[in-house]
Each structure stands twice: as structure tokens, then as C-alpha cells.
Amino acid sequence: MILASPPFWMLPATVLAALAYGFPALAGGRLNDAHARRLLWLAWVAHAVALLSLLIGPVRFGFAPAISVTAWLVVTAYMIESQFFPKFKARWAMGGLGTVAVVLAWWFPGTPLATQASAWLPLHWALGLSAYGMFAAAVVHAWMMTRAEHEIRLAHDAESGLPLLTLERLTFRFVTAGFVLLSATLVAGVLFGDALYGQGQAHWRWDHKTLFALLSWVTFAVLLIGRSQWGWRGRRAVRVLYIGAGLLLLSYAGSRFVLEVLLGRMG
Known part of the structure; x- marks a missing residue:
């Protein structure tokens, strides 16, 4: 099995996103709601930066970036929902999903897209x-x-x-x-x-x-x-x-x- 090399500037955003996602997932009830929301927002931003790094230079995509984008969209939906339903508690699920997704996209960053494809x-x-x-x-x-x-x-x-x-x-x-x-x-x-x-x-x-x-x-x-x-x-x-x-x-x-x-x- 041959692994593609991810862009080197993807690593800091991936590490930050994984840590910010992982802490709310592991802390459980020991972390209050306000701090958990701040960490999830930080993770959400860092996750977006990690995904954007795949678009710099030769655009890459594959199964892991697809899963990572999907996870980012799920977290986005949760963050929006939590504004309308403040009692909605799924931060540990979001944290676990986000952590796995960003690490997977780092490990399998996909392949460059064909240049002849349409805009x-x-x-x-x-x-x-x-x-x-x-x-x-x-x-x-x-x-x-x-x-x-x-x-x-x-x-x-x-x-x-x-x-x-x-x-x-x-x-x-x-x-x-x-x-x-x-x-x-x-x-x-x-x-x-x-x-x-x-x-x-x-x-x-x-x-x-x-x-x-x-x-x-x-x-x-x-x-x-x-x-x-x-x-x-x-x-x-x-x-x-x-x-x-x-x-x-x-x-x-x-x-x-x-x-x-x-x-x-x-x-």
C-alpha cells in the first residue's frame, strides 16, 4: 500500500483540530458547556483550514477527505442547531467524529485531481x-x-x-x-x-x-x-x-x- 504525502502546512491545522475536538469528547461532564462550545468552534475553524490546505497547489481528494468534509458539515449542522436548541447535547459525539475525520484525512490525503476536468x-x-x-x-x-x-x-x-x-x-x-x-x-x-x-x-x-x-x-x-x-x-x-x-x-x-x-x- 502506497500512501500519498499530505501538504506539510496541513499538519498544524490537523493537530489543533484533533486536540480541540478530542478534549470535549474525552472530558465528558468535567468540562462546562461554555468551554466545550469554545473548543468546538476552535476545532471547527481548524478543521476548515485543514480541508482548505488540500486545495492549495495540486488539488487533492479521495475517500478520507470526503469523510472529513462530511464530518465538518455534521459539526456545522450541530453548531447551528445548538443556537436554536441550547439544551442539545452531542458534543462528545461531535468531538469523536471530528477527531477521527481530521486524522484520517491527514493519513490519507487523497490524489491530485485530473487537470482536464471541468471548472x-x-x-x-x-x-x-x-x-x-x-x-x-x-x-x-x-x-x-x-x-x-x-x-x-x-x-x-x-x-x-x-x-x-x-x-x-x-x-x-x-x-x-x-x-x-x-x-x-x-x-x-x-x-x-x-x-x-x-x-x-x-x-x-x-x-x-x-x-x-x-x-x-x-x-x-x-x-x-x-x-x-x-x-x-x-x-x-x-x-x-x-x-x-x-x-x-x-x-x-x-x-x-x-x-x-x-x-x-x-x-
């Missing part, structure tokens, strides 16, 4: 990564919803700090947003493949990435229809969400992981 390609990728972020946020909320339901059954107070119905409503708002973004990404790939990836390199082909993306789209469509038409809630809805998210993860990040890590193909 519109970053917009296409932005749509896809935004879909990743929305569905990842939905998965985090669904997991917290499942924990809250379990705690309620045991007559315990929910650790998330939010009512169960609020968590469920937020979960499906993220699912809906992700579905719209994923639909736009697939449509763009079908209609503008040549323009995005260069003449003679149309990206729409029946490979593993396309197949898993379509399967995830169908799964999320079934989930949204099931909720609106048949009132799917609770464990059934969460299971379908997990299946769709797993298929979506395999579509790009999974295929790139196989190429970059298992097969060692850096080009």
Missing part, C-alpha cells in the same frame, strides 16, 4: 458532499433518537437534552434535504457528464459507485414515501435510513477506499 466539477462535488453531510447528520440524529427512546423505556432522562419528537423531526428534515441534494447530484451526473469530466470521459457509467448511489437514492425515496404514506417511525424508519446511508457511503468513499488503500492505486 464546474467542484460544484458537482459540492452537491454530492452536501448530500453526504445531510445524511450523516440524519444518521447521528437517528442514533441519538434511538438512545433517547431506550432511555425513556428505562425511565431515565434523555442525555441528548431534546424531546424524542424533536429529534425525529430534525432527523427527517436532514433526510429530506439530503434527498434533494442527492437527486440534484445524480441529475447533474446524467445530463452533464461530458462537461464535468471532459470530452470522452462521461462519468455516468454502470460502475460500483453509480450502482450504490442509485440504490441509496431508491432507499431514501422509499423511506420518505413510507413516512408520508404509511407513517413509518421508530426502529423501522431508522433501519431503512441506516441501509440507505450505508449504500451511499459505499458509492464514493467506499469505492475510493478500495482503490486507494486496498489496491494502492493513487492515480
Whole structure:
């Protein structure tokens, strides 16, 4: 296995982000809310700088940067939500997710992008990564919803700090947003493949990435229809969400992981 070398200026931002993420995750209840929020904001900024460093010089991308961008978007969603729901407590989950993501992107910084690709390609990728972020946020909320339901059954107070119905409503708002973004990404790939990836390199082909993306789209469509038409809630809805998210993860990040890590193909 051959590892690509990350930009050297990525290291300080990665270390700072990992430490600022990791401390709230490890400190638990020993760290008050105000200090935890400040550390998460610091980690969020440092994480963004680490991601931007991949755009300096030859632009790099791969499975780990995709996961890192997804994690950054999940943290962004949490920071915005916490302004509207001050009692929402997920800092340890955000800290753990962010730490793993920034370290993974440092270790596997991806490969340089082809220079012949269209200038519109970053917009296409932005749509896809935004879909990743929305569905990842939905998965985090669904997991917290499942924990809250379990705690309620045991007559315990929910650790998330939010009512169960609020968590469920937020979960499906993220699912809906992700579905719209994923639909736009697939449509763009079908209609503008040549323009995005260069003449003679149309990206729409029946490979593993396309197949898993379509399967995830169908799964999320079934989930949204099931909720609106048949009132799917609770464990059934969460299971379908997990299946769709797993298929979506395999579509790009999974295929790139196989190429970059298992097969060692850096080009």
C-alpha cells in the first residue's frame, strides 16, 4: 500500500483540530458547556483550514477527505442547531467524529485531481458532499433518537437534552434535504457528464459507485414515501435510513477506499 504525502502546512491545522475536538469528547461532564462550545468552534475553524490546505497547489481528494468534509458539515449542522436548541447535547459525539475525520484525512490525503476536468466539477462535488453531510447528520440524529427512546423505556432522562419528537423531526428534515441534494447530484451526473469530466470521459457509467448511489437514492425515496404514506417511525424508519446511508457511503468513499488503500492505486 502506497500512501500519498499530505501538504506539510496541513499538519498544524490537523493537530489543533484533533486536540480541540478530542478534549470535549474525552472530558465528558468535567468540562462546562461554555468551554466545550469554545473548543468546538476552535476545532471547527481548524478543521476548515485543514480541508482548505488540500486545495492549495495540486488539488487533492479521495475517500478520507470526503469523510472529513462530511464530518465538518455534521459539526456545522450541530453548531447551528445548538443556537436554536441550547439544551442539545452531542458534543462528545461531535468531538469523536471530528477527531477521527481530521486524522484520517491527514493519513490519507487523497490524489491530485485530473487537470482536464471541468471548472464546474467542484460544484458537482459540492452537491454530492452536501448530500453526504445531510445524511450523516440524519444518521447521528437517528442514533441519538434511538438512545433517547431506550432511555425513556428505562425511565431515565434523555442525555441528548431534546424531546424524542424533536429529534425525529430534525432527523427527517436532514433526510429530506439530503434527498434533494442527492437527486440534484445524480441529475447533474446524467445530463452533464461530458462537461464535468471532459470530452470522452462521461462519468455516468454502470460502475460500483453509480450502482450504490442509485440504490441509496431508491432507499431514501422509499423511506420518505413510507413516512408520508404509511407513517413509518421508530426502529423501522431508522433501519431503512441506516441501509440507505450505508449504500451511499459505499458509492464514493467506499469505492475510493478500495482503490486507494486496498489496491494502492493513487492515480
